[in-house]
Amino acid sequence: MMPATVERSEPVSDLDLVRAAAAGDAAAFEQLYHLHNRRVYSLCLRMLSSGTQAEDMTQEVFLQVFRKIGSFRGDSAFTTWLHRLTVNQVLMHFRKRGVKLEHTSEEGDFTNVVETPLQSTRRISMVDRLDLDKAIGELPPGYRTVFILHDVEGYEHEEISGLLKVSVGTSKSQLHKARMRLRDLLKSKH
Amino acid sequence: MNCQECEEIISDYVDGALEPGAQTKIEHHLANCEACRAVRDDLLQIVHFSKQLPLHIPTSDLWSRIQTEIEAEQPKTWWARSKARLQNLYGRDFKFSIPQFAAIAAACIIVAAIGVVVWQKNNSQVPQFANAAPADNQLQTKLANDPSFQEFEQTIKQLKESVEQRKDTWGPELRLSFERNMTSIDQSLNDCRQLLSRNPNDETCKELLKNAYSEKVRVLQGFANF
Numbered sequence: 001m002m003p004a005t006v007e008r009s010e011p012v013s014d015l016d017l018v019r020a021a022a023a024g025d026a027a028a029f030e031q032l033y034h035l036h037n038r039r040v041y042s043l044c045l046r047m048l049s050s051g052t053q054a055e056d057m058t059q060e061v062f063l064q065v066f067r068k069i070g071s072f073r074g075d076s077a078f079t080t081w082l083h084r085l086t087v088n089q090v091l092m093h094f095r096k097r098g099v100k101l102e103h104t105s106e107e108g109d110f111t112n113v114v115e116t117p118l119q120s121t122r123r124i125s126m127v128d129r130l131d132l133d134k135a136i137g138e139l140p141p142g143y144r145t146v147f148i149l150h151d152v153e154g155y156e157h158e159e160i161s162g163l164l165k166v167s168v169g170t171s172k173s174q175l176h177k178a179r180m181r182l183r184d185l186l187k188s189k190h
Numbered sequence: 191m192n193c194q195e196c197e198e199i200i201s202d203y204v205d206g207a208l209e210p211g212a213q214t215k216i217e218h219h220l221a222n223c224e225a226c227r228a229v230r231d232d233l234l235q236i237v238h239f240s241k242q243l244p245l246h247i248p249t250s251d252l253w254s255r256i257q258t259e260i261e262a263e264q265p266k267t268w269w270a271r272s273k274a275r276l277q278n279l280y281g282r283d284f285k286f287s288i289p290q291f292a293a294i295a296a297a298c299i300i301v302a303a304i305g306v307v308v309w310q311k312n313n314s315q316v317p318q319f320a321n322a323a324p325a326d327n328q329l330q331t332k333l334a335n336d337p338s339f340q341e342f343e344q345t346i347k348q349l350k351e352s353v354e355q356r357k358d359t360w361g362p363e364l365r366l367s368f369e370r371n372m373t374s375i376d377q378s379l380n381d382c383r384q385l386l387s388r389n390p391n392d393e394t395c396k397e398l399l400k401n402a403y404s405e406k407v408r409v410l411q412g413f414a415n416f
Binding site for chain 2: 029033037038041046063066130172176180
């Protein structure tokens, strides 16, 4: 069993919890899990498009957090550190399984992208938001990865370039294709 | 600018990443092209709502699974548990070098050896130790005049100063570990001194005392580096 827990009556910061968990406080680690599991799981689910795989990946992420929590220095927010760890775990999973980005030329292949436009007056409602979430899961893995990293998680192309070992141009091209594919998918649902 | 050229840069436009010249051109095109305006509007909405996607919730037994895995990973041995706690505490891959490990092993042997010798002497030579107290004073004088022990004392004094400076950065666990180590080694030193005071010419006792001093120096060096 992990060491004894500490009673808490007031909210504590992530950093306090991390320090307590690093010192062996099981309750602190559990609290970190409950605070962040949905975000980690959601990211895994979107990138993997499988609930089972996403749970397995979330489990692996938190085991990594448990193993590495002592190395968290607090230079960045814990959420940033956790997020990066999650992305790296998923990308490692992709590499092991040989998942690659969809092929595009370095400059990006933008032919045949002029689509019949959605009705410009149509707004994406709450229901459409769920449709969007679902449509993301239907993207090819390469497009999906870049789209999630950039548009959902807020990474810059330079960061994605480093993470995926591709050029910035490729990252931009994949993102554009992902957006246009999503537009098609959403259009087909209406 | 035609529609295809517009499409090539429309994502950068939506992201606000275009140079001013290109931005002016695409805006001019968008003002005159309903189809491309529709694409822009759709992409803006996709980008906007992508940042507001709902969070998903894993099944409730996931934490139990993680907890089980963690408990299965918990090191079983005292040594591994201590090492793991130190790793967690100091946030680095804490490894004892072979000399450090050898020193710890040697310390354990010395403590055990001292215990055996003390036990043997106490049980077999009690009459000989009847005048131990006066011999203590003689021993202190003798040790104070022995260059090798003087050197140990000097080194230990310097190391203690270094340790004192480092102590402020230590957590409670490291402080406790240090105090325990020092108590144990000082106990060994005292045992050795007692033996030597009873047997001032016993070379084995002298060797044990020197080894105990060496161990104290090594342990202090280790803590001075934290």
